[in-house]
Amino acid sequence: MPHLLSRTLTALVLAATLGSPLRAESNADAGAYLAARVAESQNDFRAASGWYGKAILTDSGNPQLLEGAILAELASGDFALAAEAARVLKSLRGETSQLGEFALLADEASREDYAALLAAAEGGRDVGDLVNSLVIAWAKVGEGKMSEALAAFDAVTQTKGLEAFGYYHKALALASVGDFEGADAILSGRAAGPIFVMRRGVFAHAQILSQLERNADAVALLDRSFGTGPDPIVDSLRRRLQAGEPLPFDTVRSARDGIAEVFFTVSTALNGDADAVYTLLHLRVAGFLRPDHPDALLLTADVLESLGQYQLAIDTYALFPPESPSYLAAEIGRAGSLQSLGKTDAAVEALQSLARSYGNLLDVQFALGDMLRMNDRCDEAEVAYTAAIDLLPEVTEKDWVMFFYRGICNEQSKDWAAAEADFRQALDLNPSQPQVLNYLGYGLVERGEKLDEALGMIKRAVAADPEKGYIIDSLAWAYFRLGRYAEALAPMEKASLLEPVDPVVTDHLGDVYWMVGRRLEAQFQWRRALSFDPTEKDAERIRRKLEVGLDLVKSEEETSAAPVKAAENGD
Template sequence: MTTRLIPLALIALTAVPTFSGTALAAPMLAQNAAPSSGETNGSTTNAPEIRGLAGPYLAARQAAIGNDYSNAANYYLQAMAQDDTDAFLQDSALVALISSGEMERAGALAVTMSDQGRATELARLMQRSELARAERWQDLVNAIDKTPDPSPNEGMDGQDSGGNQLLDKMIRAWALLGAGNARQSLSAFEELGKIRGARPMVNYHLALAKAAVGDYEGAELLLSEPATGAHILGVIARTQVLSQLERNKDAIAMLEATPGFDEEPQLVTLRDRMEKGETLPFDSVRTPADGMAQVFLTFASVLATAEEPDPLALIHARLASYLSPDLGEARLLSAQFLQAMGQFDLAEKEFEALRDLGDMRPIAELSRIDALSRAERLDDAEKAALALTAAHPELAQGWIALGDLLRQQDKFSQAIPAYDKALSLIGDNAGEARWFPLYARGIALERSGQFPKAEADFRAALELRPDSAQVLNYLGYSLVDRNEKLDEALELIQRAVELRPEDGYILDSLAWAYFRMGRYEEAVAPMEKAVAAMAGDSLVNDHMGDIFWMVGRHREAEIQWQRALSLKPETEADAQRIRTKLDRGLDAVLDEEMAKGGKPPVVRAPEKPAEAPKN
């Protein structure tokens, strides 16, 4: 049987309850799930003190809008110093404290709220977590039993509370196990499994509980169901259960049939240990607190994988980590959510914790590197890529990511060895898997002045993917730029245009090919389309000016050059060339360039970023 493994280690269990997120009070964070452009860059510097109530409250709201959880917490606490009886301020501060990972301060605030008779659902969850950490299991059972059933609309956000009731009851079932009532605990899980839509979620925890008390046969029966165990934690738990049943051979077969097995080091390690004859201990759940942590993680994963990820997913993931600090999945989910919110400094703390656990996940690291790169934190991204290639030198995608980052920073000569390593790992007979690193290495070689080698890579990439508009365009333009094989170059670019007729980069290449061949009138139409598609690109506007000049439209050429200059050319040399054209005209510039070295050097067409295949 093939097990479907959830990408990036998220536990997206099937057939979960259809509640629309828990009813925890998160008025600001829940309403502002994504940072707007120009918002916080992840800084967690201490918030400056602002006197009075209005100032810190407004500052807290603004920080919360930008998902700047640390500063939001500090400002809310400043506001509470002026008024410590406002339930809204207290709960908002609690949300921000937990989101930023300040769990001890959050626990103290939850106690204060309870003592004042203002405990919200989130405050109660925080207190339940503290009881579990102190192993006060019967007190935890009693606390849940004494909590009145909420009305359907209880909670500051007005959402249905069905999800919270299920969460509380699952916590209670684990607490019963902690209190020594194993039979009651298993019965409680079995009863919860009767709730419509909740069976796969509950059965996973029932399986963990059965295994925790030594009923491995019962656990295996549940985990063998795809809807119950088809996620990375389920695969790990089932592997350990099968090993305890002296079925290592079956466990190995199950692991190796899991999609993505080779990309999950922890699964490979389990396989290797069993191949040496080791019987794996069942340590997926070592204590009831670990089980309770997985309850929080289950809910966090459901919220995070919803159509619109709920910021409350982060709160549940934080509570899971608080209860079980070694639960890598919880830290990974927190890191991914923080990264998506633009809170890179907080995310890096979680990634660092994973590394300290010896739990670097290649797939997650690749996602992290990509996010850092998109956020233009290139130094951090490069460090992460170097760390990944050091920890997993056998992973071709890690070397490709490193090469891409170096190329993005114009470190072309340094990028070449990274692509060399990736291609050697992929092998000569991998077919389609080779085309992107060949193309990317070709770019690095071309930009390093090694065109013959670059051309060989581009042509090899085209053999694998003849209809790659990217490769057709880059090879075609490179030949045009070198004034070589112009007829073939034009044919390559025309094929690229047929494949992507609206692509501004490719249209620019087509126009420039006509320009270099002296077919100026034919260059006008594609160049005008390129400018329409990329109006804010300095190089494209500069090219448009050159073409207008060559067809006698000198005034329009000057307008395009002025616009190109206003759009900040890539280098000062490019800017000076445009200024010279404005002062003396293109003819004079070309005559000077011809006098200095032969063919007129042409400003390079804008390079469209190489697109890696989607995993």
């Protein structure tokens, strides 16, 4: 059936480029220009905008500077400056770029100047075939020409791979003018067959059914789409519907909202396939036209995180007030960005605050557990994971990860019995999961328990994920711990190729070389491991091996029963 996340869309949109490389003219401020280019290359859009602005002060007629300024301003969400720069660029060249057209289109739509949008389209404006077509259709809605608008939506449905976009937006347009029967016919599949819609589309359909006084059908739709597990937004809608409340249709309230929805739905299709900056530009237009669009804001923050712009992501997450249904998701996202920015205490406190207010929500407890685990606060993390597990309505295959992470915390807290029980529960739920097989198998080898089973687990992990260096390291290290040094050599060398700068893997390779009699190579690998910033405890052990050799170190460890560290498992 037609699918909104069409690969055809990606091909169509990516045919348009973001513009040619910028070049400074001779009378431009070279220092400001270079600073702008550096900031742009680092996706630091706020800084780039400022530097381009400074450069433009010395050369306001430089098209390349204007082009760079438009990109930086759009990406940072400053549409007033972006539109002004686009108008200047157009006055210089008689035409603007695709980036400039983004800015001008957003400006016209924000002013609900639908005549200008249609005139620009007739004049050849190109922001991508799908966006062009859907914006024209919504502009017709804005002008009250509904018959022409529906014909324009129908034209999109005739493009192979893009059918669902045309049908979905046609349904939203019908609902926006009160034709809920027509909208339901499309979204239910009666008009043209089933179409895939995203979470937001399901909510829109639920609102449409409620407007048709079909609240029970709306509840059934939510249950089919999302199940009955805890979900604050779905739960709130379900309660309102079950109470007989008519849900207003507010997914698209106007043609301006419809154009915002165009940019949002296209951005969801681009996300993960196209350049992240290009996806961000679509999201910025959606958020500019519809500032209260929660899904656009959440995805904007997520894309900013992927670009390493954690402060911009934090600022975006902070736009959600506590009363917003999306507040919890935004706060969990904000905590993740704070962690990425190095503000660990603030990240933990954000989630602890959520847990104090919403401790009965599984997602909150799970997010808190993850944050505490990542910050080596395993005793506290175990409590949060246990709370999350206790909130599960039923344990299913996808819940393996909760038991796995709790098992890691129990293992780190030296409670092996509890850890093994959690790992085995995770394997009961997902018997072929390579991370669990690797972690449990390695733990058993380290303890000298159930060695045949342990080695079998690690081999299964390698078979399931043969290109993960840390798993292959575990296999080699299992052979090493079993005294099978010759068998350890080949997998350890492969692990080192896959994880060439991992201090633990490199250290392990040195140990294997030592035990097969390749002493000089062992010392070389230990020195390399020291250059890869190992923990201080590991560094002390490596320096001791370089001083006296592995044999004496092993003898000392056997006397003190000190454990040897395993390679990280990627979590």
